[in-house]
Amino acid sequence: MFCEQCEQTASGQGCHQWGACGKSPAVNGVQDLLVYCLRSLAPVALKAGELGLPTLEVDRFTCEALFTTMTNVNFDKRYFANLIRHAIALREDLKTQIAQVTTVEWPEIAQYQPDFTGSLVEQGENLTARLLESAKGNPDIFALKLLVLYGAKGMASYAFHAYELGQEDPEVYQFCHEALHAIDRHNLSLEEWVALALKVGEMNLKAMACLDAGHTQTYGHPVPTTVPLNPKPGKAILVSGHDIKQLAALLEQTLDSDITVYTHGELLPAHGYPQLKERYPHLYGHYGTAWQNQTRDFAKFPGPVVITTNCLMPPHETYEEHLYTVGPVGFPGIIHLPTIDDTVDYSLVISRAKTMKGFTEETEPRQVMTGFARNAVLSVSDTIIDAVKQGKIRHFFLVGGCDGAKPDRNYYTEFVEKVPQDCVVMTLACGKFRFFDQQLGTIGDIPRLLDVGQCNDAYSAIQIALGLANAFEMDVNQLPLSMVLSWYEQKAIAVLLTLLYLGIKDIRLGPTLPAFLTPNVFKLLADTYNLQPISTPDEDLAACLTGR
Structure with a gap:
């Protein structure tokens, strides 16, 4: 097997025997075959869109199917076999509809037919082997292809959840097909692949906005x-x-x-x-x-x-x-x-x-607070701005992202523990569980630890940053705000690409860098956005507070 889409890859280089997540080589093989079939569906869906044919069923299916191939979602080989069959059936049905309108010479991938009488696992493994062989000519391009693919998976998951709540964006759906189709293009330069990765970030922002609208219009804006x-x-x-x-x-x-x-x-x-x-x-x-x-x-x-x-x-x-x-x-x-x-x-x-027995005893009361989303925070922006101007708040830290099992993630606990008393920590996603129950106190009426929400609530955190930048009448990169992020899976990749698309710089990322990024690609991102790996809590805190 070959998989390096999450942070916990074996030895930091990729899983080749068994997935660190528990995914078997067989499941990995059928997942790879499903992704290939979605890539074969993409040019057909794009052509149907050009002709004005309805593609909503295909759009929704593509997002849900991509979601199933993300880390720690589905481990059932039979489930993927059914999705593969459905992907091919949707593709062939669309091709029939298109043939009634115009004649199209389809690329080789759009004509691919799995052998459902043979081993789907072996077919997926063979396709992956071909992909890896093609990567040897230009590993930097291959790294960017994976960045686009994994970011598209994260974007698709947000789009799927938004659709569940009645919120959809045709642009997001179309781009999902464009990103999948691009994996088979061999004429794009390094710069064009970087631009495509940033486009993933742009479309992911739209997907997160749809999901945010679905949540807030259905359940109201979060309150502390x-x-x-x-x-x-x-x-x-x-x-x-x-x-x-x-x-x-x-x-x-x-x-x-x-x-x-x-x-x-x-x-x-x-x-x-x-x-x-x-x-x-x-x-x-x-x-x-x-x-x-x-x-x-x-x-x-x-x-x-x-x-x-x-x-x-x-x-x-x-x-x-x-x-x-x-x-x-x-x-x-x-x-x-x-x-x-x-x-x-x-x-x-x-x-x-x-x-089942349920709980039978009272336990010692403990509690935390949540609900500090954009409306809750920006509604008291005047108070926050006054506290900054009066020197009561020196700096904001956004410390969040995915959690994981590696012991070096204790960095994030230590970092928050060492944040000075005149600073505020915003957090989101499951990374907060490293420190979510710590009592950091308040600065005036402002809690020093603000739980913004889930990983998809990165949209809310972005709106907070942009809202404060507007209130201070400065660029977001001039705010007394530092982002110290942890990543694990593909939604985190999509969120990172969104931040880069917005031009946000000086992000610190850990606990380790993505295995699929080559040194050249990471250097390009570092030179452009000052994206950098975490070091030690003391060194990173000092650098953030002094603007280094």
């Missing part, structure tokens, strides 16, 4: 909210992942059931949405921390667990019997909940919760 970390006695269900729509569906189906619902991982910010909290008082607290601790968290939780999006780890036998997946998420042997009239049916989960 206290969230209990201590469970209370009673039957319980735990919901993990990112999908707030799926959380809301479960809450609706458990209304008046005497079952308490807890969030896990990236769903902590759901507590900040006022319409969720007002309608569903049984959305009580948060349990556990980041995704990589789920084997410990899920084993201890005395109720069923639902995984709604990526960040699924191969389950342990201690809890696999009460683990459930929905949507694009899957694992062999784990119950995948059915969908009825576009709504997931949670009756199996509810029945299981009633048979």
